[in-house]
Amino acid sequence: xxxxxxxxxxxxxxxxxxxxxxxxxxxxxxxxxxxxxxxxxxxxxxxxxxxxxxxxxxxxxxxxxxxxxxxxxxxxxxxxxxxxxxxxxxxxxxxxxxxxxxxxxxxxxxxxxxxxxxxxxxxxxxxxxxxxxxxxxxxxxxxxxxxxxxxxxxxxxxxxxxxxxxxxxxxxxxxxxxxxxxxxxxxxxxxxxxxxxxxxxxxxxxxxxxxxxxxxxxxxxxxxxxxxxxxxxxxxxxxxxx
Amino acid sequence: xxxxxxxxxxxxxxxxxxxxxxxxxxxxxxxxxxxxxxxxxxxxxxxxxxxxxxxxxxxxxxxxxxxxxxxxxxxxxxxxxxxxxxxxxxxxxxxxxxxxxxxxxxxxxxxxxxxxxxxxxxxxxxxxxxxxxxxxxxxxxxxxxxxxxxxxxxxxxxxxxxxxxxxxxxxxxxxxxxxxxxxxxxxxxxxxxxxxxxxxxxxxxxxxxxxxxxxxxxxxxxxxxxxxxxxxxxxxxxxxxxxxxxxxxxxxxxxxxxxxxxxxxxxxxxxxxxxxxxxxxxxxxxxxxxxxxxxxxxx
Numbered sequence: 001x002x003x004x005x006x007x008x009x010x011x012x013x014x015x016x017x018x019x020x021x022x023x024x025x026x027x028x029x030x031x032x033x034x035x036x037x038x039x040x041x042x043x044x045x046x047x048x049x050x051x052x053x054x055x056x057x058x059x060x061x062x063x064x065x066x067x068x069x070x071x072x073x074x075x076x077x078x079x080x081x082x083x084x085x086x087x088x089x090x091x092x093x094x095x096x097x098x099x100x101x102x103x104x105x106x107x108x109x110x111x112x113x114x115x116x117x118x119x120x121x122x123x124x125x126x127x128x129x130x131x132x133x134x135x136x137x138x139x140x141x142x143x144x145x146x147x148x149x150x151x152x153x154x155x156x157x158x159x160x161x162x163x164x165x166x167x168x169x170x171x172x173x174x175x176x177x178x179x180x181x182x183x184x185x186x187x188x189x190x191x192x193x194x195x196x197x198x199x200x201x202x203x204x205x206x207x208x209x210x211x212x213x214x215x216x217x218x219x220x221x222x223x224x225x226x227x228x229x230x231x232x233x234x235x236x237x238x239x240x241x242x
Numbered sequence: 243x244x245x246x247x248x249x250x251x252x253x254x255x256x257x258x259x260x261x262x263x264x265x266x267x268x269x270x271x272x273x274x275x276x277x278x279x280x281x282x283x284x285x286x287x288x289x290x291x292x293x294x295x296x297x298x299x300x301x302x303x304x305x306x307x308x309x310x311x312x313x314x315x316x317x318x319x320x321x322x323x324x325x326x327x328x329x330x331x332x333x334x335x336x337x338x339x340x341x342x343x344x345x346x347x348x349x350x351x352x353x354x355x356x357x358x359x360x361x362x363x364x365x366x367x368x369x370x371x372x373x374x375x376x377x378x379x380x381x382x383x384x385x386x387x388x389x390x391x392x393x394x395x396x397x398x399x400x401x402x403x404x405x406x407x408x409x410x411x412x413x414x415x416x417x418x419x420x421x422x423x424x425x426x427x428x429x430x431x432x433x434x435x436x437x438x439x440x441x442x443x444x445x446x447x448x449x450x451x452x453x454x455x456x457x458x459x460x461x462x463x464x465x466x467x468x469x470x471x472x473x474x475x476x477x478x479x480x481x482x483x484x485x486x487x488x489x490x491x492x493x494x495x496x497x498x499x500x501x502x503x504x505x506x507x508x509x510x511x512x513x514x515x516x517x518x519x520x521x522x523x524x525x526x527x528x529x530x531x532x533x534x535x536x537x538x539x540x541x
Contacts, residue, residue: 062450085455092452102447106262118251119453163451 013037013073014171014202015061020070022056022226030056032226033070038204040170043197045213046206047237048223054206057223058175061204062096063087075170092120095164095201099176101156103148103163109135110144113162120167134162138192154185161192165201172196174205178212186212210237248457256464267469274473274526277426278519282481284422285518286511288415295411297504299404300331304370304378306385307393314366316390321368324385329377334369341365364392376405426526445538455539462531470527474519481515482508 015038022031031053038044048054059065060072063079072079075093082090103112110131117127135141138158148156157177164172174193178186190212197203207213213220213236220235221228230238260267306324308317318335325333336344342365370385372378378396385394441462448458489505496503 088449088452088454088457090452091450094452096450102443102450104444104447115448116451118248119448119451119457121245121248124247167452 014040014042014075015204016071016073017057017060018071018073020060020067020072022053022060022065023068029068029226031060031067034223034226034228035070036221036228036231038202040202041197041200043194043203043216043218044205045216045218045220045235046204046223047208047213047220049208051225052223053226054223055175056226058173058206061171061173062094063090088119092167093170095161095167095169095172097157097160097164097172097174097177099179101148101153101160101180103156103159105148108145108147109140109151109159112148112159113166116163116166122167130166131162134166137165138162139188152185153180154182154188157181157185157189158192161189165196169201171202171204174203174207176207177205178207178209183211190216213237252457252460253464255461256468259461259465260468267465270466270469270527270530271473271476273426273429274470274523275476277422277429277526278474278523279477279480280425281419281422281522282477282515282519284418285515286481286485288411289511289514290505291411292408293506294504295404295407299375300371302372302375302378302397302404304372304382304385304397305395306368306370306388306391307364307395308366308390309392310364312366312390317366317368320388320390324368324370327381327384329373329381330370331373332371334371336365336367336369338364338366341367376408441534442538445535449539458539459532459535462535463528466527466531466534467524468527470523470525470530471520472523473527474523478512478516478519482512485511 015036017034017036020031020034021029023029034053034057046054046057056065060067060079061074063074063082066072066080074090077090079090104115107115113131113134114127117130122130132141132144135144138161140155140158140162143151143155146155148159151159157180161177172193177189177193181189186209193203193205194216217234219231219233220237222230222235222238306320308320314337321333321335324330370381372381382394382396385391445458486508489508492503492505
């Protein structure tokens, strides 16, 4: 996979949350004074039970939400100051993978991946080179004509991963990427994420999968009721009762 | 080059989208077509009514008679002044001799010998045809103020009736167009609501991947406008067929009244109906799609 590394200042944290609180209109804070710093090229797991604030964190990083207080910086950009019309360009630096894949159901595998390239106005002749290449990387070279419903869950997640990666993102955000997959497919997806990280992309994975977290020996940030309760290099999944 | 690629991509996606969401497309086309069919039907009826009334109006005239001793030059001078007024469409000077010729031709054909002098020596007159019947009173007041004018003969009942019919058609038109618009908005907003549920996920995926609002909106807008265009084209075709059939049918079956009912030709009706219908269709498609998409762009 021919991939370029984005040129960023060496000393800058690529993701930085400083005392971030997010309160929804309904009342209690989803995030409460969260401070996290993730360096370029890191692989980080964010774990925690339902209601711990993981999804809110991802939404803040995608600039789908803005923090009630505190600062969220991604690649040096203060997301609170990012204007609505600048959001698309910002998101093109991020690859996103969701638990439910979120593929365009009426388009085939090739078109789903090419779509991400068309958005950044990649010329057609480059799309025709890049898409087969990335599909080969995720092991779907022979299925480019298939529609999402003709694929297994694992295959659909690979398409989502190919779409997330085709524009060479600086950061890959994966929100429960193995949530709908069997153990075999889950491991294959995690191996792909690890390979992508080895090539320089910062990978942030939100997950419930204890087995994977414990086996991969990566940095683990554990959240509980909107606060960070632990942040360990080569950490393990901490249960709520632990 | 990049922009051109994106432009054609958006058009292509707009067209493909119509076929991808067949059910939604059909529902939208049917809704717009039904509304514009009613509009076209009503428009044709109203335009013909107005045409018939207008034709009747053109026959309404005011006749001016002059005082004894007024010279023909003075009468023609007055005719010139009257002809320049806004409410006057046409004037026709009838000299005393012409008036007698006409009268004699109508009532005394073959009995000419008894008259050595013109019995209608004071009957020289100006026939005035109005551009707008509702202005008849104003014109008559003016004509009566001219010193040489002896008498002004007018058709009060006809003018009042035609003015009344015109006003009635105006009110009915506004009322029915209002009702049609309300029904259209209701039906179209329902169809758009169905469209929203179909598109919500698609729009959010596009936004997550980094699509600009323009990139997300363009295919939807093109799709909406094409649906509007098709939705407008179908009723136009049906109305054209029905209109031509009905005009031919009335002319053939009701020969007695066909002379009274002076219908507009298909070309005269469609000259305005085609751009209006296509404009409304495309406009509804454009506004409908913009509104639908805008609600989901804040992702």
